[in-house]
Amino acid sequence: MMAAIETQDLTKRYGRLLAVDRLNLVVERGEVFGILGPNGSGKTTTILMLLGLTDPSAGTVRVLGRDPVREPLSVKRRVGYLPDTVGFYDELSGRENLRYTAALNGQTGRRVEARIEALLEQMGLGEAADRPVRTYSRGMKQRLGLADVLLKEPELVILDEPTLGLDPQAAHEFLLLIRSLKEKGLTVLLSSHLLHQVQAITDRVGLFRKGRMELVGSVPELARQVLGGAFRIRVRAAGPGLEQALGRIPGVLRVTEEAHGYLLETERDLRPEVARAVVEAGGKLFELELEEPSLDEIYRAYFQGVNRDAA
Amino acid sequence: MTRREGSAFSGLGVVFLKEFADQLSGIRMRMLELLIVLTAMATIYAAIQTIKNVVGEDVFLFLRLFTTAKQPLPSFVAFMGFLIPLLAIALGFDAVNGEFQRRTLGRVLSQPIYRDALLFGKYLAGLATLGLVLLSVWLLVTGLGILFTGLVPSGEEVARGLLYLAATLAYGGVWLAVALFFSVVFKNPTTSALAAIGVWLFFTVFWGMIAGMLAPVISPVHYGFPEEILRQAQTELALARISPNTLYAEATLALLQPEVRALGPVLPAQLEGMVLGTPLPLSQSLLLVWPQFAGLIAASVVFFTLAYVVFQRMEIRA
Numbered sequence A: 001m002m003a004a005i006e007t008q009d010l011t012k013r014y015g016r017l018l019a020v021d022r023l024n025l026v027v028e029r030g031e032v033f034g035i036l037g038p039n040g041s042g043k044t045t046t047i048l049m050l051l052g053l054t055d056p057s058a059g060t061v062r063v064l065g066r067d068p069v070r071e072p073l074s075v076k077r078r079v080g081y082l083p084d085t086v087g088f089y090d091e092l093s094g095r096e097n098l099r100y101t102a103a104l105n106g107q108t109g110r111r112v113e114a115r116i117e118a119l120l121e122q123m124g125l126g127e128a129a130d131r132p133v134r135t136y137s138r139g140m141k142q143r144l145g146l147a148d149v150l151l152k153e154p155e156l157v158i159l160d161e162p163t164l165g166l167d168p169q170a171a172h173e174f175l176l177l178i179r180s181l182k183e184k185g186l187t188v189l190l191s192s193h194l195l196h197q198v199q200a201i202t203d204r205v206g207l208f209r210k211g212r213m214e215l216v217g218s219v220p221e222l223a224r225q226v227l228g229g230a231f232r233i234r235v236r237a238a239g240p241g242l243e244q245a246l247g248r249i250p251g252v253l254r255v256t257e258e259a260h261g262y263l264l265e266t267e268r269d270l271r272p273e274v275a276r277a278v279v280e281a282g283g284k285l286f287e288l289e290l291e292e293p294s295l296d297e298i299y300r301a302y303f304q305g306v307n308r309d310a311a
Numbered sequence B: 001m002t003r004r005e006g007s008a009f010s011g012l013g014v015v016f017l018k019e020f021a022d023q024l025s026g027i028r029m030r031m032l033e034l035l036i037v038l039t040a041m042a043t044i045y046a047a048i049q050t051i052k053n054v055v056g057e058d059v060f061l062f063l064r065l066f067t068t069a070k071q072p073l074p075s076f077v078a079f080m081g082f083l084i085p086l087l088a089i090a091l092g093f094d095a096v097n098g099e100f101q102r103r104t105l106g107r108v109l110s111q112p113i114y115r116d117a118l119l120f121g122k123y124l125a126g127l128a129t130l131g132l133v134l135l136s137v138w139l140l141v142t143g144l145g146i147l148f149t150g151l152v153p154s155g156e157e158v159a160r161g162l163l164y165l166a167a168t169l170a171y172g173g174v175w176l177a178v179a180l181f182f183s184v185v186f187k188n189p190t191t192s193a194l195a196a197i198g199v200w201l202f203f204t205v206f207w208g209m210i211a212g213m214l215a216p217v218i219s220p221v222h223y224g225f226p227e228e229i230l231r232q233a234q235t236e237l238a239l240a241r242i243s244p245n246t247l248y249a250e251a252t253l254a255l256l257q258p259e260v261r262a263l264g265p266v267l268p269a270q271l272e273g274m275v276l277g278t279p280l281p282l283s284q285s286l287l288l289v290w291p292q293f294a295g296l297i298a299a300s301v302v303f304f305t306l307a308y309v310v311f312q313r314m315e316i317r318a
């Protein structure tokens, strides 16, 4: 089966500005893929090209095996899209808004009414379903947006900055909803500039900068590439000569001294070896913690590196 | 370019129905309806007062209801000519940029429809709303006329009345297309409303003067020959007819005043054999206004096409 999304040297030019520069992106079916990058790095432009809502300047796109430029209707029939700032018809109720979307997809009748009802319930909008959208909070609108996207029973869901403007609690709940789509077998592409949020729910991420996707992979893979060691172990211990003892453990890449101990970058989870080394060196071990690398860190480290190289 | 997949009009009916429902339920619509109904009643009432004195002298007395003015009120027809463009502009000025402002455009266009269907559906919904308002006002006015004068319109008067409605709808269609065009061009609804009203004011107030000033430049009268004078008059008329207002005024005139035999300058030679003052049969009046009808529809098509072209290229993100 073909990948859900496949682009080849996809490029978008606005005058002299390269908004997207020779993008080669492959998103497999059933995957949750995050495109990450600061504002203006070309995420939205990429998404619009995937949907055939803006024409590429060069390169090719395949979405679910089709070309969105030449077959926009069959792509849009199977792809759900939540824009970065989703809007509804304020004077209509949530249910009426969904009805309109359903009708635009050629769905009418009792089966659709039931589906709308079920989606509203699922998104926690059962109570508000018949109130005008004007009265909805930002988080409710976003959930209505997700219902709107799921209404057409898409195979691929594209979400642009889905947590933008949500408070941390609402954002967290919304991310869980997105993650639950994967269990239903959907492919999800989401963009964000909030890295730690995305880390929790994506299988793979692509890091965008100035229109280019510079890194792509799972978070541990990227950590290995960018941070060197994939694992970080925080040791709270005291004793003479500990730094050397820790440095001698096979698989430890780097030892940095911290306020109450050391931070180790390692190739594997070396917690047992570290414990033994501390004890054998005659030190006192207070705490040993394996730290997941955060995307934020990867990102900062990578782009700092890039900037330093450039400077 | 290869042929596009699917129909350009899939989703058209859905868009039309939603927009039509929106228009009919909107506050803006209520206000305008009220305005039109009140003015219609006032002008008709005034006309009835005048007409009562001349009962029996005129075969087309019922049509006079529409065209008679009584100081200080203008006639019903004059009022409609003034209000219909405003109504059309009110219905269309935020058609596209309103979606943009509400951030619904991206969501709607990511459904399996072409942009064509959205634009055309909105236009048709505006036109249908306009048609509905016109028809109700006309029925109201006719009913009031029958009630207060005791006259019953003849078949021909009804036919002429309906044709007048059709001409008014075509005229409204032009301003709707103008408003739609500006709603695509300008992101801000206030700007697009002002632009559309500006164009309307230009044609209503200034175009006549400009035509009057340009005609002597284009077709000067050097020696005072009748041909020269005629040519200048014709030039001025041709210029004036660029304005949809002129076309509409001519169409109204010929439809509601059956004794009008020609639109524009008439030579004595052409009048030979004509019995002045006798009304034209309906078919002849229709023939007379056919070019005006065609002109109004062409103007709508031009503005709609312009709107379409700009909309196709428009970036949908904020």
Ligand SMILES: Nc1ncnc2c1ncn2[C@@H]1O[C@H](COP(=O)(O)OP(=O)(O)O)[C@@H](O)[C@H]1O
Residues within 6 Å of the ligand: A014, A017, A018, A019, A037, A038, A039, A040, A041, A042, A043, A044, A045, A046, B315
């Ligand atoms: N319609 C447009 N005309 C000109 N430049 C644009 C247009 N849309 C986006 N851009 C530019 O393209 C670049 C990428 O924008 P975008 O894809 O929106 O980034 P992101 O979604 O990652 O914040 C930005 O520099 C932006 O200013």
Ligand SMILES: [Mg+2]
Residues within 6 Å of the ligand: A040, A043, A044, A045, A084, A160, A161
């Ligand atoms: Mg963006």
